[in-house]
Amino acid sequence: MNVIQVDGLSKSYGTGSTKVNALHQVSFGVNQGEFVAVVGASGSGKSTLLHMLGGLDKPTDGYVHIDGENLYALKEKDRAVFRRRKIGFIFQAYNLIPVLNVEENIQLPLLLDHRQPDKAYVDDLIRTLGLHERRKHLPSELSGGQQQRVAIGRALAYRPAIVLADEPTGNLDSANGREVIELLKLAVRQYHQTVIVITHDMNVAAEADRVLNLQDGMLLNDTHSRGKAL
Amino acid sequence: MERIDRSLPDAGRMWRNPSLRRLAATLGLVLALAIAFIVWYGYDSAEKLKKEWLDKEAAALGNMAETHPEWAEAWLKRLTDNKDISPDDIAKGREFMERYGMTEEIAADWLPALGEYRSRTFWTLIGAALLLASLAAWLMFREYRRQLSDIRKLALAMEDTVKHNRPMSFRMYAEGELGLLANSAQELSMRLRQTNEQLQQDQTFLKDTVADISHQLKTPLASLMIYIDLLREGNVDPEHTAEFLETCRHELDRMEWLTLTMLKLARLEANALELNIADASLAATVRQALNSIERLAENKQVRIVTDDDGSGREWIIPHDPHWLAEAIGNLLKNAVEHSPHGGLVTIALSTTPVFVRLLIKDEGSGIDARHLPHIFKKFYRTSSAGSGVGLGLPLAKSIVEKHGGILSAASIPSGGSVFSITLPHHKLPAGANASKLTEL
Numbered sequence: 001m002n003v004i005q006v007d008g009l010s011k012s013y014g015t016g017s018t019k020v021n022a023l024h025q026v027s028f029g030v031n032q033g034e035f036v037a038v039v040g041a042s043g044s045g046k047s048t049l050l051h052m053l054g055g056l057d058k059p060t061d062g063y064v065h066i067d068g069e070n071l072y073a074l075k076e077k078d079r080a081v082f083r084r085r086k087i088g089f090i091f092q093a094y095n096l097i098p099v100l101n102v103e104e105n106i107q108l109p110l111l112l113d114h115r116q117p118d119k120a121y122v123d124d125l126i127r128t129l130g131l132h133e134r135r136k137h138l139p140s141e142l143s144g145g146q147q148q149r150v151a152i153g154r155a156l157a158y159r160p161a162i163v164l165a166d167e168p169t170g171n172l173d174s175a176n177g178r179e180v181i182e183l184l185k186l187a188v189r190q191y192h193q194t195v196i197v198i199t200h201d202m203n204v205a206a207e208a209d210r211v212l213n214l215q216d217g218m219l220l221n222d223t224h225s226r227g228k229a230l
Numbered sequence: 231m232e233r234i235d236r237s238l239p240d241a242g243r244m245w246r247n248p249s250l251r252r253l254a255a256t257l258g259l260v261l262a263l264a265i266a267f268i269v270w271y272g273y274d275s276a277e278k279l280k281k282e283w284l285d286k287e288a289a290a291l292g293n294m295a296e297t298h299p300e301w302a303e304a305w306l307k308r309l310t311d312n313k314d315i316s317p318d319d320i321a322k323g324r325e326f327m328e329r330y331g332m333t334e335e336i337a338a339d340w341l342p343a344l345g346e347y348r349s350r351t352f353w354t355l356i357g358a359a360l361l362l363a364s365l366a367a368w369l370m371f372r373e374y375r376r377q378l379s380d381i382r383k384l385a386l387a388m389e390d391t392v393k394h395n396r397p398m399s400f401r402m403y404a405e406g407e408l409g410l411l412a413n414s415a416q417e418l419s420m421r422l423r424q425t426n427e428q429l430q431q432d433q434t435f436l437k438d439t440v441a442d443i444s445h446q447l448k449t450p451l452a453s454l455m456i457y458i459d460l461l462r463e464g465n466v467d468p469e470h471t472a473e474f475l476e477t478c479r480h481e482l483d484r485m486e487w488l489t490l491t492m493l494k495l496a497r498l499e500a501n502a503l504e505l506n507i508a509d510a511s512l513a514a515t516v517r518q519a520l521n522s523i524e525r526l527a528e529n530k531q532v533r534i535v536t537d538d539d540g541s542g543r544e545w546i547i548p549h550d551p552h553w554l555a556e557a558i559g560n561l562l563k564n565a566v567e568h569s570p571h572g573g574l575v576t577i578a579l580s581t582t583p584v585f586v587r588l589l590i591k592d593e594g595s596g597i598d599a600r601h602l603p604h605i606f607k608k609f610y611r612t613s614s615a616g617s618g619v620g621l622g623l624p625l626a627k628s629i630v631e632k633h634g635g636i637l638s639a640a641s642i643p644s645g646g647s648v649f650s651i652t653l654p655h656h657k658l659p660a661g662a663n664a665s666k667l668t669e670l
Contacts, residue, residue, distance in 0.1 A: 069401055078403040085403070085413060113410075114243055124659035130583030149584070179584050182636055182652055189631065190658045192424070207638075 002029035002065075003161055003194050004053065009062035011048050011217075022048040024217045025062070030196070030210075032161070035188050037205040038198045040214035046198045047166060049214065053196065054087050054164050055079045067161055084109055088155030092167035094147040096139040096154075102126065103135045106153040113158075122157065129153050129183070145176030152183050156191070163187065165197045169204055181207050247406030249377045256369040260362055267358050275354075279347055377408065384412055391419040395426065432500070439496050442608060446488055446619065450481045484619075491621045494556075495608070498628045505550040505632050507657075512545035512554075512586065513538065516577060519558035523566060531572045534562065538579040545579055547586050547653055549633055557629035557637075560622035561590045561649045568594035568647070585635075588651040596641035605639060634658055 011023040023045045030036055040046050051057040052064055055071045064071040067086060074082060088109075089095075096105050106126065107117040126135050129149040139147050148168060155163050163184065169177030181204055184195050197204060205211050213220040244250055287309065294302040327333075380402065387400035398419045402412035457474045460466055466474065497503040513536075520534060527534055538545070565575045573593040580587045597605060601612045606627045609620040630637040634657035639649050 068397055074403065077405075081403040081405060081409065114246065121659050124656070127656035128584070128654055128658045130655065146583075175582060179582055182585065185636055186634065186654070186658050190634070190660070 003032040003067055004030040004196075005063075005065040006053070007063045007065075009049070009052055009064065010060050011045075011052065011057070012060050021217050023052070023059070026214075026217070026219050027062075028212060028219060028222060030194055032194055033188055033192050034194055035185060035207070035209045036194075036196045036212060037208035037210070038196060038212045038214060039200060039202075039205050040220075042200070044214040045217040046214055048217075050164050050166050050196065050198050053162075054089060055083050081113075084113055085158065086161050088158065088160040088163040090148070090151045090155050090163065090165040090168045092170040094139070094144075094151045094171075096147060096150055098139055101136050101138055102131050102142070102150050102153075105139065105150050106157050108154060109158045117157070125153055125156060143176075144171050145173075145179065148172060148176070148180050149183070152180065152187075156187055159191045159193070161194060163193055163195045165195065167198055167200070169199065169201055174203070177201065177204065247408070248404055249373060249406070249408070252373050252376075253370070256366065256373065259369070260366045263365070264362055267362075271354065271358070275347065275351060278350075282346065380408060380412075384415060388415055388419070391422070395423070397423065435499065439492070439499075443489070443492050446492070446609070447485060450485050454478055454481055488619060488621070491625055495621060495625050495628060498625070498632060505553055505629075507548050507550050507633065509546050509548050510551050512547050512549065512579065512588070512653075513543065515549065515551045515555045516558060516579075516588070518551065518555040519562055522555070522559045523562045526563060527566050527575075530566055530569065532566045532569045532575055533573075534566075534575045534577065536577045536579070543579075545581075545586060547655060548657065549653060553629045554633065557626040557651070558588070558590075560626040561651075564622055565590050565592035565594070565647075565649070568592055570594065583655075585652045585654055588653070589648055590650075591642065591646055591648045593646045596645060596647045597639060599641075602639065602641070606637070 006029070007027050009023055009026045010021065012019055012021045014020055026045075026049065038046050038049060048057070052059050053066070055064075055066075055074075058072055066082075069082065071079065071082070097108065100108065103122065103126065104111075107122060110117045123132075126132055129152065131146060131149060131153070134142060134146060139150065142150065148171075151168075155165075165184065168180050168184070172180065181197075184197065185207065187193050188195050197208065199205055209224065211223045213223070291302050291306060294305060383400045384402070387398045390396055391398050398416045400412075401416060402409055404412070457478050461471060461474055516536060520536075523534070562575065562577075569575060569592045575593075576589070576591040578587075578589040578591070580589075598612065601610075604610045605612065606623050607620075608624045611620045627637045630651050630653070633653055635651060635653040637649065637651055639647060641647050
């Protein structure tokens, strides 16, 4: 079963002569547990695509089905709940809450849903992320790599079916960037998550099971870079 | 696992339930209607009463004006005179009225205006109360029906899922308790499907493993049988006999290794084997792996050097030394086999806040991009080089992944290939794969 199914997705901004097609008739499906990289020049529609997948922005045309649910047929309010429970986001700029410490930032999606975070699980997660000694620190007291690891923790806390990452390594040096990608790969394996990473770093793309190449808002090619190893 | 907040819902949490909000809105609406009605009715009935009272006064005055005009004038003055009414006047008036039987006990019906007012108020208020009550009842009924129909849909969808193993057809992403229930039900159905898929995969895996083993054993068995038949017939000269026996021995060794490795792999992949993961020295484990590969390296004149930042650290990290040594040994074996005569194999250790990395570099010809996606598949062989049957790398991968790590391979642009074992300092906590469900 495809966990993500995109059909004829289009997005345009403006009208008439100022109309810009950010995405044009993009269709593809992603299997559960796949690690997919989306590459393309800036302005190719990568981020627009990610926003559509995450239910952050309405498409002009076409459908996004996630877990069999037509994302844009849901009511705005239901979509917000859906997003919180099914999708984890990781951004280039980390987007942590500055007044919450590491632990609180990681537990945020659970608290928003009025769930009691499991202490042991969150603790384990924080240790894996190498943040144990910093768990009471505020984001401003952390390095970029550490902040991005907190963001990964936040995306994994709910173990959502899908993790969407927008240039997660964009602000990091190669060592920290590699760590972020490896953590995402571990998550794919451990939690059967589906990860979609937007990147222009070819080293990141090389780590993916599959690479979607966007150009001028259109899907140029779809390469399965590695066979599913046993 | 995180869990749904166990404490009894407080006001804030109750308020997250859409049904409760709608109920509150209903009550608010009914209350507003009631107030509007009371305001309207109070005003309207006062007006009516005033009019009726004026009519009555007018009639009395009219009569009086015909017979005693001066009385009527005085009476009218009294009426519009808003001066305070003295208790004395009231007492005198009452006394006079009582003489004609107009006491407080008199039935209101005897005073036509009052009687009308009473019955009108009575019926209007009853009617209004009934109307409001039925409106409230209808709205609440609708609300309950909505909620019950959601529960019913959920029940039907769950029944469907259980009986036909279909994905949940009814989804709900609302806030509140019902939303949480629906979410849990959906999670349950997904886990059910995953478990089913896993079962099917396990079955396929078992079938494939059996097929693999029998396929891999058939060829050497056949040749063994031929050699033994030849030897049994007895017309082989002693020189050939020795050679045949040597070949038989070699084939048997290979079969032994194959069977053992297949079994290890099968046990690992079928989760029939628990690794004994505890803090241990990775440096010692590497040394253990080196021991197993020493002879092979010597034969090929390949030098193996360990580069550990020159720190001479022990690299304490949670792992199972026995099995990880096996994995590293297999990678080293692969590196040595693919090295040129007199080549160099480098083992490099490094650490980050999250991972420990172990790189094994060789100076061979690297891995063709064509083969790269497949080298960790069982029985996949890139060339006839190397003695393996294509089980060493899959076994290493399986072991590393059991440690919660990643094994990857790449070609070095300057030549040779590099295998990297990435092990977390702390294993990612068990998640969806574990049998534990989200506790309710």
